[in-house]
Amino acid sequence: GQNIDQPTEMTATEGAIVQINCTYQTSGFNGLFWYQQHAGEAPTFLSYNVLDGLEEKGRFSSFLSRSKGYSYLLLKELQMKDSASYLCAVRDTSRTDKLIFGTGTRLQVFP
């Protein structure tokens, strides 16, 4: 079946670095997405990985290892506004490329 696991909650301090892990088990794979969702708002796209390796985009980086079914989102120089939920989603080719979402990791950044 399909399964996406990520920690439920994490805390960090302003200016620090935090890594949010995501492991997945899906019948097919055609890309992994990270979304940010502030409380009461819609998810917004952060990053996309389809090949192994690291994708860097400003303060945010995302890593993928397809053989391990593993990804992480790395947030550097944390700011208070980074307090949000971070959703890991996998596009599953066995399900006509629909996205399977994890429950999200709620990150709280403290001053």
Add this chain to the structure above:
Amino acid sequence: EADIYQTPRYLVIGTGKKITLECSQTMGHDKMYWYQQDPGMELHLIHYSYGVNSTEKGDLSSESTVSRIRTEHFPLTLESARPSHTSQYLCASSPLTSGQETQYFGPGTRLLVL
């Protein structure tokens, strides 16, 4: 910047009422989706469409129905609302291309059925 809109943003309604949640996008995207999300839980796909006159049920069984008469419009209807329908409903769209098909989300509709 994604241009996808949902109305209403918040809705409180009594049991048995018929409601329609509106979703429209101005990006010309062929693919549109409806997700249901309870607080602290994952998004569950309840309906999707790959173009005009195309609608499919998603992974989570839902008593709602959808229609896709125009590319930009994908409304969701509940014929008779029940308290179990209380949730947040998120609409999304993406282009019909291969590769990185980012889904753009609307602001969501928070539904409370009393």
